[in-house]
Amino acid sequence: MENLEYKKLLAELTGKTSVSGYEYKFSKFLKNEISKYCNNIEIDYFSNVIATFNSGLNLKKKKIMLTAHIDEIGLMVKSIDKNGFIKFTNIGEVDPKILLSQEVKIHGKRELLGVIGSIPPHLIENYNKHNVVDIDKLYIDTGFSKYELDEIISIGDVISFNVELISLNSNYISSKALDNRAGICTLIGVMNELKKFKYYNETTFNFTSMEETASAGVINSSYRIEPDLAIVIDTCFGKVQGGANEDTFVLGNGPVISIGPNFNSDYSKQIIKIARDEKISHQIDVEPGNSGTEAWATQISRNGIPTLLISIPIKYMHTPIEVMNIDDINLSVKLITNFLMKQ
């Protein structure tokens, strides 16, 4: 197996739309993308993509599940006014402060380009420049009339940011939806690595829907897969101005391993030891309670599942300009592959 070019893969993954609850098209795309690694791939009722890894060896040891969510935050059409301006709401946690003057795609019967606007500041009575424009005061302008829009768009259609992945300086990139295409990219990287070795564990790659809205996808899929060990791959907060040191992690310094009640302490210790032994640069995140990831729901599925969380730091989470360092994908793939080989 050749090494994967992660930047190219991420450009492809982030270029698709997969807003929570509307992952179906992305699920089909992903199924095709991973078909060369897995022999049994199912898309379930929730649009989860559940893939059994095919090592070519039938020696069953532990049943391991690796999960990464496939959904992204976005917006949803609420109403269309008489002049064709579209009111919308958010899907997942979206900061209204980043919405003004963004280009968006509305996914109706066909895709429509739109721009987000609001009443100009000089026309607001008692205008206070410090006040945030609430999401219900924003609208999307498409250049179509209400009459035309009624043919193409329905209430409830999802809206995504119209951005392409760009390369920044060095190994940094910027795009929408790096949360959690970075996790998906890592798992595809792991599949590619495992193909190079004799790997004996029964392993299921679980690409889950609706994480951003309440982890619905992982709840039912973990129940069904019923693994002996679960590893959740997600993104965490990159270090930025105003973020507390202990809650944010340095881009490029490697995967973030979480410890705390949400995680199995024996496996946590083992993976940290592997990282040290193999000299894989990594960072430790102490989570005193809910990790805010799929690990929280996975841990208490059925009889309980020993769970681990590996995160990739990204800056500006949930914006169209999330930033990450490709080195962190390389390091995460290396760490997870090493850990899996030792089970």
Next chain:
Amino acid sequence: MILEELSNLSGISGDEKDIRDYIMEKIKNYVDNIRIDSIGNLIALKKGKNSDLKLMLAAHMDEVGFIVKSINDDGTIKFATIGGFDNRILPGKKIFIGKEKKPGVIGILPIHLQSSARKKRVFSLNELYIDIGSDSKERTEKIIDIGDYISFKGNFKRLGQNYYMSKALDDRVGCSILIDIILQTELLDFDLVICFTVQEEVGTRGAEVIAYSEEPDAAIVVEGTTASDVPDVKDSMTSTKLAAGPVLTIMDRASYSNKNLVRFINQIAESKNIKIQYKNTVTGGNDAGKIQRSRNGVKTAVISVPVRYIHSPTSVIYEKDYINTNKLVFEVIREFSFNKI
């Protein structure tokens, strides 16, 4: 398409070279004289049958943008705005820095880490920074210089079937129309001087210089002006509307248009069946303000294309407003005579 190419180039006030070079290439074979003055204005002359009187056409080349102020220890960049901005539009945008167009993003603390008070308050300019993917001051300094100009990415595209969306439509619409006028206009009875000005967005400074040096007898400024035909705006507050035609200004904060010149333009519009609108509010200002008050005074008027979300990377115009503004300016020049104003 010239408007698309012009809009996608960047030319922040004080850094208009790319725009000027582009226009120069397009027009140099169609004018009798062309020069660049000390401040950077591009001035083209089409000589008439008689050079006693001179009509000026002006459009500004510059657009609003940013400039690098300093580099932080963490490798991020502090910046200042150039021209009037609604700072609320800045977070979450991609920008390009310097001659080599190095990409960067304007980042903010993610919403999950914001306190409840922080969530309700806009990030002010001094809290914002640009991230180019560097983790130290030294790395950033290798790529970025203090004073580098910063612009939004060229993103001209069609919106719907009848609109265009882009950065910098204010005033690339004017530049594009004046290029067309130069290419289409035949010999006139008077001299026509066409000026592409600099630094309109920071105080109409280029216009002040050309008005003095060219001493026109009348001037028409071709602009992009704010449109506010959007939700939650009262009709009485709506300055201009899209799809309502070229805009004539009676008065704004900077100038009071010459009544006879406005009347003449209106007559031409009527006779050519071009529907026009008058700017409904006395807000804003442009190069006409400086030109009008130059030396002994100049008769001025402004013809504008209405632009929604002006000064943002997602400005919107109605295609036919632009076409009709071009047509109106062309017809006004063709029919123009100093006896009529």
